[in-house]
Amino acid sequence: MNARLSLAATSAYRSEAEQDQSRRLAGLLLELARCVNPDIAIELPPARLEDDPRMDALRDVLMEREKAALARLQQKFDDPREFADAVGSVLPAAFTLAASRSDHLGQVIAPTVERATQASIRKNPRTMVDILYPVMGPAIRKAIAETLDGSLQSLNQALKYSLSWRGLTWRIEAMRSGTTFGDVVLKHTAVYRVDHIFMIHRKTGLLISHVSRDDATTQDPQLVSAMLSAIQDFVRDSFDESASGGTNSGGIDTLRLGDLLLWIEEGPSAFLAAVVHGNPPPSLRIRLRESLAAVHEEWRAPLEEFEGDTEGLEAAGERLRPCLISQDAEHHRKFSPLLWIIPLALLIALGYWLTLRVIESRRVDSYVESLQAQPGIVVTNADRRGGKWLVSGLRDPLAAQPEDLLAKTKLDPTRVIGRWEPYQALHPAIILKRMQATLNPPATVTLTQDASGVRASGTAPQYWMDKARAFLLTLPAGAPKIDLSALQDVQDPDYLRLHDAIEARLIHFENNVARPSASQEETLDGAAAEMRELIQVSRTHGFPVKVNIVGHADATGKENSNLALSLGRAEVVRSMLRARGVDPLMLAVRGAGPLEPLKPGASVDELSMNRRVSFVVSTGE
Numbered sequence: 001m002n003a004r005l006s007l008a009a010t011s012a013y014r015s016e017a018e019q020d021q022s023r024r025l026a027g028l029l030l031e032l033a034r035c036v037n038p039d040i041a042i043e044l045p046p047a048r049l050e051d052d053p054r055m056d057a058l059r060d061v062l063m064e065r066e067k068a069a070l071a072r073l074q075q076k077f078d079d080p081r082e083f084a085d086a087v088g089s090v091l092p093a094a095f096t097l098a099a100s101r102s103d104h105l106g107q108v109i110a111p112t113v114e115r116a117t118q119a120s121i122r123k124n125p126r127t128m129v130d131i132l133y134p135v136m137g138p139a140i141r142k143a144i145a146e147t148l149d150g151s152l153q154s155l156n157q158a159l160k161y162s163l164s165w166r167g168l169t170w171r172i173e174a175m176r177s178g179t180t181f182g183d184v185v186l187k188h189t190a191v192y193r194v195d196h197i198f199m200i201h202r203k204t205g206l207l208i209s210h211v212s213r214d215d216a217t218t219q220d221p222q223l224v225s226a227m228l229s230a231i232q233d234f235v236r237d238s239f240d241e242s243a244s245g246g247t248n249s250g251g252i253d254t255l256r257l258g259d260l261l262l263w264i265e266e267g268p269s270a271f272l273a274a275v276v277h278g279n280p281p282p283s284l285r286i287r288l289r290e291s292l293a294a295v296h297e298e299w300r301a302p303l304e305e306f307e308g309d310t311e312g313l314e315a316a317g318e319r320l321r322p323c324l325i326s327q328d329a330e331h332h333r334k335f336s337p338l339l340w341i342i343p344l345a346l347l348i349a350l351g352y353w354l355t356l357r358v359i360e361s362r363r364v365d366s367y368v369e370s371l372q373a374q375p376g377i378v379v380t381n382a383d384r385r386g387g388k389w390l391v392s393g394l395r396d397p398l399a400a401q402p403e404d405l406l407a408k409t410k411l412d413p414t415r416v417i418g419r420w421e422p423y424q425a426l427h428p429a430i431i432l433k434r435m436q437a438t439l440n441p442p443a444t445v446t447l448t449q450d451a452s453g454v455r456a457s458g459t460a461p462q463y464w465m466d467k468a469r470a471f472l473l474t475l476p477a478g479a480p481k482i483d484l485s486a487l488q489d490v491q492d493p494d495y496l497r498l499h500d501a502i503e504a505r506l507i508h509f510e511n512n513v514a515r516p517s518a519s520q521e522e523t524l525d526g527a528a529a530e531m532r533e534l535i536q537v538s539r540t541h542g543f544p545v546k547v548n549i550v551g552h553a554d555a556t557g558k559e560n561s562n563l564a565l566s567l568g569r570a571e572v573v574r575s576m577l578r579a580r581g582v583d584p585l586m587l588a589v590r591g592a593g594p595l596e597p598l599k600p601g602a603s604v605d606e607l608s609m610n611r612r613v614s615f616v617v618s619t620g621e
Helices: 007-012 016-036 053-062 064-078 080-101 104-123 125-161 165-177 181-189 221-239 282-298 300-304 314-323 337-373 402-407 428-439 462-474 493-504 518-541 559-579 604-610
Strands: 192-201 207-212 254-257 260-266 270-278 377-385 388-395 416-422 445-449 453-460 481-489 545-552 587-593 612-619
Touching: 053 064, 064 080, 080 104, 192 221, 192 282, 192 314, 207 221, 207 314, 221 270, 260 282, 270 282, 282 300, 282 314, 337 377, 337 388, 337 402, 402 416, 428 445, 428 453, 428 462, 453 462, 462 481, 462 612, 493 518, 493 612, 518 545, 518 559, 518 612, 545 559, 559 587, 559 612
Parallel strands: 388 416, 453 481, 545 587
Antiparallel strands: 192 207, 192 270, 254 260, 260 270, 377 388, 445 453, 545 612
């Protein structure tokens, strides 16, 4: 920076205040001149004082020293080297004063410093590397060593407890908390205690602060700090690599003696020495480092100017006291083996109960399957209610008994309740049973079940075949097919004889008379004897028989009267037969009137033949 200033330029830029001072100075000089020579006031009027050469000479005499000082100042401004030297002598004090007043100076010069730094790094990155290497190298190595130490300690503990019951519970805890298994193991197994913490000044080796546990014992803290400083200095002097082009290792950071561990954390002005018993976790070192950083941040100036006087640093020890932490081993209370009997017995009882429930459930399932396999049984529900099993559904009366199937499953009958609604099944097996129960087939008839339905084969009398055909008419639509085509009709000779003999008899009546004449008594006796014999034959062969008594009338007279007369004749004959020992249950009456004439016609003989009672023999109900 070059700046040239002249006296003329300086005079040209005088302010009005300076001109006023000149006028006052001229007035004072004028008063002084009057004291010396009273005639001056007459010769020099006040308006021409500035033009008086004597005043200029007097001014030069009085201001000679100021002119010399202005000349030297002008020389400094004109000479760049001298000007730079003058500015440099006051620049640090100016920066200090500006920084103490406000942050405006830092905000102004920060962009310029940043641009200069970026330009310097782009121009030669090696310079920044050389600056950071002495600091970053040891810091990186130390961080890696601490991380590996913690990882190996965590890995060792994790392998030790990974296959144990306690390790399983710790794995569950790690999953719940979202941390790693190694951290959880280290949390539960790291048993340690921080007994002492020394804060020692790096330059002087003097003890700044010392905190310890109440139950901890130690020697003189000043002596301990001196010995630690001596050991650190010895290590630095003996193994310093800076002389050979390396970087300073910074001294000892870990020292172990049996169960006693010494951790040292160094800072710019002081270092911490923590005396630990046991195996502390890596988190303790992090806490020491954070506490040391907090102390340096709050007491930076006292630490830099420390020379043995601890006044003003007493509170720093209280800042270190939270680092006196410890972790005790987990104490597991040993329970008496007798206390395990109750939960073990409960567990066995629960297992036994569950086993019985499973067995019972499987037996019920087997019982239901056997019911479903039976024709004529449909299971609609099977569940447990009120401690018992309720099995309900539909059952054909001819199907198998559920109680018989229940006995085969080894289930307690009192624990199974069956509720069955009756229905008529159309399964071929049930149809076969129903035919056997209803028709009572003779020994010569064989009923078999095939894929399409029921098939009857063999020989059977006519009355049984009639009964079988009547049974077919009672079956609903969609029932299985019943095939009777293979049956052969075999008539019973006694039945045929009596059948023909009874149906051949006729009881004749007089005109408009409801009771037969006396000549018909013999015919009635013969018919009654044949009917009694027919009943015996039917009972012997096991088939029912019916005799229908049909009354007739001639065509003379009114039709309604003839119909009533024919029915009355049939009733009279039934009474006469019953009186002769014929079972009335086998007798039935019907009035045909003139609708079924024996010989149609109007002659006397034809009309006489139509006034009769005939008999019709049939089998079945």
